[in-house]
């Protein structure tokens with residue numbers, strides 16, 4: 128496969144795990160991916176600290192944009208008296224010129240203990256911050272499809288993306304109807320992922336994104352390794368095949384969609 132020109136719409140290059148396989152850690156990994164044809168990246172925050180790190184990366188490299196937000200599991204670790212201070216800081220970061228999305232936010236009911244009230248408080252407060260900042264949001268939803276859909280349905284003024292989508296085709300169509308993007312990562316390449324494959328084939332052309340979510344979720348044939356944006360070509364090729372288009376067409380399509388989503392000319 129020739130090098131594809133790709134936009135990785137969701138990565139976590141501040142993650143220390145990159146150091147296990149890449150010389151120079153996360154920085155070494157994304158610079159290598161950039162040389163290999165990944166033209167743009169969105170580095171996504173999950174806490175105040177990682178959001179600040181994302182902004183610093185986007186200040187340093189003009190091909191990186193940042194997302195700032197508090198992930199539902201991180202939201203549960205903040206002492207009660209510090210919650211509003213954390214949200215104020217996220218709102219400040221959202222006014223930074225290099226921050227082009229708010230995220231990642233949402234619901235995660237996978238790991239115990241689950242504090243649904245705390246997760247919903249942060250989810251809703253950050254939807255409101257995104258609206259005030261006029262930014263799209265990046266949604267993380269794990270084992271929480273119904274509650275996620277209800278929350279988004281109650282906020283028709285927000286726009287965004289369902290990242291690393293794991294729902295079915297009908298769910299993807301419903302989000303598209305509300306104008307929401309749907310993004311696919313490594314699992315779309317897995318043999319046993321029939322449901323996700325159907326969803327990737329069903330998403331509306333102008334609302335389709337791809338991502339790595341690296342260092343997590345490596346695609347086939349790199350399962351078990353530390354993921355990085357250099358492996359995004361496998362996800363791109365899998366999505367292309369499901370949609371009956373070439374990898375180059377899929378790369379161009381998702382590049383144009385991501386540039387529009389993140390406000391890059």
Ligand SMILES: [Zn+2]
Pocket residue numbers: 137139171231340
């Ligand atoms: Zn993520």
